[in-house]
Amino acid sequence: MGIERVIGHIEGVAVGAIFHRRLDVMHAKLHRTNQKGISWLVDEDGSEVADAIVLNGGYEDDEDHWAWVTYTGASPDKDKDETKTRLLRSQSWSYQDNAALKRSYERQHPIRVIRGYGGDPLYSLPDDYRYDGLYKITAIRTAVSKSPAPDGSAIEICQADLERLPDALQGQTGGEGGTPSDT
Secondary structure (H helix, E strand, O other): OOOOOOOOOOOOOOOOOEEOOHHHHHHOOOOOOOOOOEEEEEOOOOOEEEEEEEEOOOOOOOEEOOOEEEEEOOOOHHHEOOOOOOEOOOOOOOOHHHHHHHHHHHHOOEEEEEEOOOOOOOOOOOOOEEEEEEEEEEEEEEEEOOOOOOOOOOOEEEEEEEEEOOOHHHOOOOOOOOOHHHO
């Protein structure tokens, strides 16, 4: 059936591990694909649940404050402009990736957070990806995007708030304290 994937930390991958390419992140089993922001797997009951997200400057409504993150859900490519960063229509919680994120919130599964070079420069490396540990989804909501649709109408977005787990096994990464370049 392919690579076995798990919720939580990946054995042999330390918090703070750095990867040059997205493909390396995928091969380390941290994320399902080398392109999408939300990774999911099939839970014990056959339902899809999120196991990881990549913060890489995907949407203007995202916020990264290291210890907590506001993360905007996913949309099919046809619902985005040519840059893939601006939405043309509203998001839906029924979209596979967003539904998996919502299910992980309901089940209180931890989410692996990987920061990419396109994310907030305060916490992201300039050219690489870094595994920054486990976060808990503390809230989900439907919000209105900062930017309207091309016709001027409001765009609803799926958002999740995540907080970094204080677990002593989490370990430290160079991103804490705002000095990720020291890693």
